[in-house]
Every structure is written in C-alpha cells, then in structure tokens.
Amino acid sequence: MVSKTVEVIRDWRDLPASQRGAAVAVGAFDGVHRGHQAVIASARAAAQRLGAPLAVVSFDPHPRRLFQPEAAPFRLMTADQMARAMAPLGVDRLYLIPFDREMAGMTDEEFARRVLSEGLGVAHAAVGFDFTFGKGRSGSPEALRTYGQELGFTVSVTDRIDDVSGLKLSSSAVREALKAGDMNRAAAILGRPFAIQGEVIHGDKRGRTIGVPTANIAMGDYMRPAYGVYATRTRLPDGRVVKGVANLGVRPMFEIEQPLLEVWLLDFDESLYGQTLETELVAFLRGEMKFDGLDALRVQIEADAATARGVLG
Incomplete structure (x- = not known):
C-alpha cells in the first residue's frame, strides 16, 4: 500500500x-x-x-x-x-x-x-x-x-507514555541513544530506524582507488550520532532499498572539518551525484579508527562490509 x-x-x-x-x-x-x-x-x-x-x-x-x-x-x-x-x-x-x-x-x-x-x-x-x-x-x-x-x-x-520496558519516549532520549551508538534503543523510541536524508555530493574520491566508492552526504543540521561505522539501508529516489556500510564522522586518517556520512552501497554500481538518498543507520559496528595505509583501510572496510551483511540479513 x-x-x-x-x-x-x-x-x-x-x-x-x-x-x-x-x-x-x-x-x-x-x-x-x-x-x-x-x-x-x-x-x-x-x-x-x-x-x-x-x-x-x-x-x-x-x-x-x-x-x-x-x-x-x-x-x-x-x-x-x-x-x-x-x-x-x-x-x-x-x-x-x-x-x-x-x-x-x-x-x-x-x-x-x-x-x-x-x-x-x-x-x-x-x-x-x-x-x-x-x-x-x-x-x-x-x-x-x-x-x-x-x-x-x-x-x-x-499523558506521558513510557515503553513497557521503561524506555522514555522523547526526542532527548532518542538523541542520548544516538550519541551512545545504541541504534536499537533509538529505533525502539522512534518506531523505525533513525535515518539521514541528503543530496549526494562530490568527495575526494579516495574510496574509488581501493574499490570502495561511497555516496557522500553532508550532515547539515542533523544531530551527530556516535562517530564510526554503521550497517545501513539506503532508499534511492526510485524506491529501491540497498544494503550498505557507512562511515559517519571526520575520518581520522584523512581528517575533514565537517562530518560526512559516507555510504558504500553493496553490490551496487551507479552514479548517484545530485540525487537525494535516505540512509537508515541500522547498527553501530565500531568507532572511527586510524590505519597504517590504504591497504589496511581496505581490509578493515571489507571486514566491516561482511559484518554489515550479517547484521542486515
């Protein structure tokens, strides 16, 4: 429907x-x-x-x-x-x-x-x-x-309504859960996974050099959830939903001033520049890390992708 x-x-x-x-x-x-x-x-x-x-x-x-x-x-x-x-x-x-x-x-x-x-x-x-x-x-x-x-x-x-498990159902409680990287708690309060919507912008395209092209979305006025790597689901403008793994933050290895959501859409190879995507942060996998080089980064991203596939089913 x-x-x-x-x-x-x-x-x-x-x-x-x-x-x-x-x-x-x-x-x-x-x-x-x-x-x-x-x-x-x-x-x-x-x-x-x-x-x-x-x-x-x-x-x-x-x-x-x-x-x-x-x-x-x-x-x-x-x-x-x-x-x-x-x-x-x-x-x-x-x-x-x-x-x-x-x-x-x-x-x-x-x-x-x-x-x-x-x-x-x-x-x-x-x-x-x-x-x-x-x-x-x-x-x-x-x-x-x-x-x-x-x-x-x-x-x-x-009247104030709390979840049977004692969860406070409030916007501030959602923000606390997101800051802690507790995506299950945030989703339980919201009634759906927390999602970031935005236009795909051009990044430094470093991910392409290691076979991990990402769709980059500026965080704008969204509150900043815990920085790190997430299992994601992204809704495309045509309604397709694609599984992925994303880094949210300032990338300690190639630091940037403003945080970005950088989503690697799994088993997907189309240009998305200028399109508006909505990405659900389904599960927090790990915090941001610094690596000894691009090879080490690629190995970790592939491990993250395998974990994300397991989480997303």
Missing part, C-alpha cells in the same frame, strides 16, 4: 477555507517518535469524531534555532522526512509555521487566538502533557483548554 502524500502548508495567515478547520496535534514533533504518535492519535480520534481533516502544527525552523543560534546541530529529521513519517498516521496536512521574532513574541493567549483560532480555524487541538507555548513558555495544556473554551475549539492532553 502506498502512503498518501501529506499537504505541507508553510503559513498560518490568510489561508483559504479549504486549508482551515482541522483537528490538529500541536508541538515540535522532531523525530515523530512513539510519544508524538500518541498525541497525533488523540487528534485523529477528534478528527473522526468531528468529521474534520487531521493536521499537525509544527514549526520551522525549530524554536531552539532562533533562541540558541549557536547551538550544536540537533535535528532528528528534515521537514520532508517529518511529512513522510506522518503519512501512515493518517495526517492530511502539516502546518510548518515559520518560527520568527513575531511568533516568539506572542503571548500564549495571542498564539491560541491569532494562530490556532483566527489563522488555522482549528476544531480541536491535541497536545502532550509537557506542552508549553507563548512568550517565555508561559502557556500550559490547562491554559490552552481555557482558551479553547473561549475561542470555540476543544483540547485533549496526552
């Missing part, structure tokens, strides 16, 4: 009637992890009850980027990945609201009235237990419920 396409709307002002009136889940939703999915499920139940479209309200850029412009990269997904992760959840629209100085300066009452009620015309708003909104994060789920009563929309609040 092919997932439907989520309509992405990048403003809250002057929308036509056809883009208003949804039951919405409101939050950052970076990662669309299982905790986020529970909030979206609450909005979906309201959408079905009210006969309204199902939508998600999020922000781009992430509010943290405005308040802490020097913060280290921290994103878990791109806007495109966010929309695709929401499609199987039944989401019709994703409002990616610009988080600018005007938005940051709104009080909680202004956000509820101007954005949710007047701008989006929401029929219902679903939020998580720890949702805050408005200047100085002054608004709470209880405040939103009060505003909703005044402005004519209902509000549901999803």
Whole structure:
C-alpha cells in the first residue's frame, strides 16, 4: 500500500477555507517518535469524531534555532522526512509555521487566538502533557483548554507514555541513544530506524582507488550520532532499498572539518551525484579508527562490509 502524500502548508495567515478547520496535534514533533504518535492519535480520534481533516502544527525552523543560534546541530529529521513519517498516521496536512521574532513574541493567549483560532480555524487541538507555548513558555495544556473554551475549539492532553520496558519516549532520549551508538534503543523510541536524508555530493574520491566508492552526504543540521561505522539501508529516489556500510564522522586518517556520512552501497554500481538518498543507520559496528595505509583501510572496510551483511540479513 502506498502512503498518501501529506499537504505541507508553510503559513498560518490568510489561508483559504479549504486549508482551515482541522483537528490538529500541536508541538515540535522532531523525530515523530512513539510519544508524538500518541498525541497525533488523540487528534485523529477528534478528527473522526468531528468529521474534520487531521493536521499537525509544527514549526520551522525549530524554536531552539532562533533562541540558541549557536547551538550544536540537533535535528532528528528534515521537514520532508517529518511529512513522510506522518503519512501512515493518517495526517492530511502539516502546518510548518515559520518560527520568527513575531511568533516568539506572542503571548500564549495571542498564539491560541491569532494562530490556532483566527489563522488555522482549528476544531480541536491535541497536545502532550509537557506542552508549553507563548512568550517565555508561559502557556500550559490547562491554559490552552481555557482558551479553547473561549475561542470555540476543544483540547485533549496526552499523558506521558513510557515503553513497557521503561524506555522514555522523547526526542532527548532518542538523541542520548544516538550519541551512545545504541541504534536499537533509538529505533525502539522512534518506531523505525533513525535515518539521514541528503543530496549526494562530490568527495575526494579516495574510496574509488581501493574499490570502495561511497555516496557522500553532508550532515547539515542533523544531530551527530556516535562517530564510526554503521550497517545501513539506503532508499534511492526510485524506491529501491540497498544494503550498505557507512562511515559517519571526520575520518581520522584523512581528517575533514565537517562530518560526512559516507555510504558504500553493496553490490551496487551507479552514479548517484545530485540525487537525494535516505540512509537508515541500522547498527553501530565500531568507532572511527586510524590505519597504517590504504591497504589496511581496505581490509578493515571489507571486514566491516561482511559484518554489515550479517547484521542486515
């Protein structure tokens, strides 16, 4: 079954009637992890009850980027990945609201009235237990419920949900798992493997000289998982999925300033420059290492590839 396409709307002002009136889940939703999915499920139940479209309200850029412009990269997904992760959840629209100085300066009452009620015309708003909104994060789920009563929309609040095994289902818990190279834990929280999407760029092509051509992808604003070698699955633009082994980091042997994801697609020989790939980091195999020469590097990469094949099955 092919997932439907989520309509992405990048403003809250002057929308036509056809883009208003949804039951919405409101939050950052970076990662669309299982905790986020529970909030979206609450909005979906309201959408079905009210006969309204199902939508998600999020922000781009992430509010943290405005308040802490020097913060280290921290994103878990791109806007495109966010929309695709929401499609199987039944989401019709994703409002990616610009988080600018005007938005940051709104009080909680202004956000509820101007954005949710007047701008989006929401029929219902679903939020998580720890949702805050408005200047100085002054608004709470209880405040939103009060505003909703005044402005004519209902509000549901999803309690904190932890996995039966005790896993905390949060974006910060995903980041902790990725930093530790614990890809199983990250995938358990997300409900799918963590994946990096980006355009294939030209590298120094050193891998070609040892028979290991790699597809190189800049990390951009993605948070940096543990540096090292991973077993991977890469989705090509035409939908094919190819197994691989990848180095993520700054390559101690031929050091680079900005970290790269360098994926060797196994049993594959096509040019991918300029194409956008999405690579799942399925398992962390080892940390980055320095070698005594290209021959030693090639031997290790071939051993890594054999390990990756075993992991990927």
